[in-house]
Every structure is written in structure tokens, then in C-alpha cells.
Amino acid sequence: MRDGEQTPGVAFTAKEKIAIAVALDAAGVHQIEAGVPAMGPVEVDVLRRVVAAVERASVVAWCRADRRDVDAAVASGVDAAHLTIPASDLHLRTKLGKDRAWARARIRDCVLDATDRGLRVSVGFEDASRADDGFVIDLAGELRRLGVTRFRWADTVGVANPITLHTRLRALLDAVPGPWEIHAHDDFGLATANTIAAVQAGFTWVSTTVAGLGERAGNAPTEEVAMALRHLLGLPVDLDTAAFRPLARLVAGASRRPVPAGKAVVGDAVFDHESGIHVHGVLRAPATYEPFDPAEVGARRRLVLGKHSGRAAVRHAMDRHGIDAPDEDLEPIVGLVRAHATVYKQPLSSDQLRAMARRVASRRGARPRRG
Numbered sequence: 001m002r003d004g005e006q007t008p009g010v011a012f013t014a015k016e017k018i019a020i021a022v023a024l025d026a027a028g029v030h031q032i033e034a035g036v037p038a039m040g041p042v043e044v045d046v047l048r049r050v051v052a053a054v055e056r057a058s059v060v061a062w063c064r065a066d067r068r069d070v071d072a073a074v075a076s077g078v079d080a081a082h083l084t085i086p087a088s089d090l091h092l093r094t095k096l097g098k099d100r101a102w103a104r105a106r107i108r109d110c111v112l113d114a115t116d117r118g119l120r121v122s123v124g125f126e127d128a129s130r131a132d133d134g135f136v137i138d139l140a141g142e143l144r145r146l147g148v149t150r151f152r153w154a155d156t157v158g159v160a161n162p163i164t165l166h167t168r169l170r171a172l173l174d175a176v177p178g179p180w181e182i183h184a185h186d187d188f189g190l191a192t193a194n195t196i197a198a199v200q201a202g203f204t205w206v207s208t209t210v211a212g213l214g215e216r217a218g219n220a221p222t223e224e225v226a227m228a229l230r231h232l233l234g235l236p237v238d239l240d241t242a243a244f245r246p247l248a249r250l251v252a253g254a255s256r257r258p259v260p261a262g263k264a265v266v267g268d269a270v271f272d273h274e275s276g277i278h279v280h281g282v283l284r285a286p287a288t289y290e291p292f293d294p295a296e297v298g299a300r301r302r303l304v305l306g307k308h309s310g311r312a313a314v315r316h317a318m319d320r321h322g323i324d325a326p327d328e329d330l331e332p333i334v335g336l337v338r339a340h341a342t343v344y345k346q347p348l349s350s351d352q353l354r355a356m357a358r359r360v361a362s363r364r365g366a367r368p369r370r371g
């Protein structure tokens, strides 16, 4: 809710933020980064309402390493504060005109302040992927002794790659046990891959957004990461995965960013099958062309008739809609289905299929029977 809303042009109303928080909570999300209290009294008020509305999840406020931000976090009633500090020299020098010594002193002060005031504190190393690992290790080691509960390793501009990241994060964990959290951006389409690589390296927290909403190309999508953790790594995922698709639609509506039809897990068309070979396979055993049961994410398999349909799919669709035809009609019906798809570029309705069957039957001087 923080990084997602940070997307240019996206602004949630209080009502939308509360609805999203409640839905995330109901889905079993462990911690919700709900906003930036330093934005002012309106955001503080929304955070207070989010805290009141959420039943199980921890609510964390995003803060810069600035005491005023910690003040605002305390005022918002959250149980946790995430304090962020630029880790790369590029960010420190270019963005702030500061150096590593400044960063060290600044984050130290803020951590002490926030823990003194009863907040659970996590620290985020912004642009960690372009930072000197030695600096991050030193700083994390020092902050750990001050009571920081978790560290976030941010691939702020999405430049990590999963193979080298794995080695790098193993070394980091060897030096500072953590717990560590991965925060990956998707500028090269690698956010999910990098998140999974971090978990394989030993990271125990993942920072994600619904449908990957976020700055530029967005973040690692919650639903992709969850399903990959469960099915590719065999890890227990205690989220209500059937809530992913409604959640994606809720966020899409509030952000005015429609979910692409082919978006992994939550896209409308990701459980559609059209090509003859695939439909034939799926009808025999769904696992041939589905990595998991669509029902797991509250979706249904759809067999779509189109340019790549074969006899099995057409026969299956006709059976399902009670359209009867002899085998000899099947081939010409398939021909009509393919021609239709090429012209109209959309799936066929049952009425259109019925009309095709009738046309083929009348050509050979018979009427199709209705089942």
C-alpha cells in the first residue's frame, strides 16, 4: 500500500486504503506497509483508521531516517516503523550530498529514537543492489545490536539478477544473520525471480505488492511470489490464495491500472486453453498444461474456441452446450470456428457454435439434433 501507491498517478482514497488493508489482512498477509505518515495529518489519520480496521496483520509505517518521520509514525498508532536509509554512494552523494558516515550516524539516531518509543523497527537499505556490500554488512551488524528486528535489502531499480544475487545474499547472511527481507523491483522483469533467489539464499521475508503495482515497472507481485514459493520451492504459504484475484481487481480499480489478461496468476486469461494439442492434453490430465489447479487461486479453467482449436476442443464444447453432430461434421465445423476467430479475434459464444453446427448440417441436408 506504500510502494504500490507510490506509482505515478496512483492515489488511493481513505476508503480505498482501508478496504485494501482489510482485504490484505483477511488474505493472511503478515505485515502491511500502509503508508508514509510524514506526508501529514491526512495520511496519519488514514493510518490510524487502517490500524483500527485490521485484525491480525502488523501495520508498519514507512519512514525516512528522520526523527520527524518517527514522530509521525508514533502519532499514527502503528506497531512498527520501517526506517529507510540510502545505502549506495550514488544515492548518498547524488541525492543527498552526504556520505557513509552521515548515513551511519543518522540511521543510528533514528533507530534508537524509534525503539525507545516502543516501535518495532526494521531498517531498509535503499539501492542496496548498487551499494558496497561491506558497508551494508558493517552497518547492519551495528544496527542489529541496537534492536533492529529486520533488514530490508532493496533492489531499488531492479538491476539484480537471480544467479549472482543468490551468492551475494548468502555472504550477507553469513555476516549478519538477519532476519532479512527482499524488496525487488521489476525494471528487467526479474522481480519475482530475484525474490525467489533471495528466499533460496535464506531470506525469510518478502516485500511484495498486489499485481506488482509500484514505481516504474513495479514490484514483485504478491501472488506470483506466493505461488512460486509454494509450487517451485515447496514452502508452506499460509495465505488465502483464492483471495489473490479479487484483491488484484480491488487494487486495479483503486489504482486505475487494469490487470493485463495474461498477468501470471491473476490475469483473466491465464487459465484459458485453445490450441488443439493443449486442450486434448488438459482434458485427459490438467497437469499436462497447468502448473497448479486454477481453483487454488479461485479461478476456473476455460477451454476457448479459436484459430488453434482442434476436433477435441470443438467436440468438448458442443457436448457441454448440448449440441449434437455426427463425426463427419466435425472437420467443417472446426474450419468455421477457425475462420471466425481469424476475422473477429475473439472467442466464440455457444450460440455461434450452434449456428455453425446447423449450417454444416444443412449443407449436407440434415438438421443437427439437440441434446
Ligand SMILES: [Zn+2]
Pocket (backbone or CB within 6 Å): 003, 156, 183, 185, 219
Ligand atoms: Zn520500492
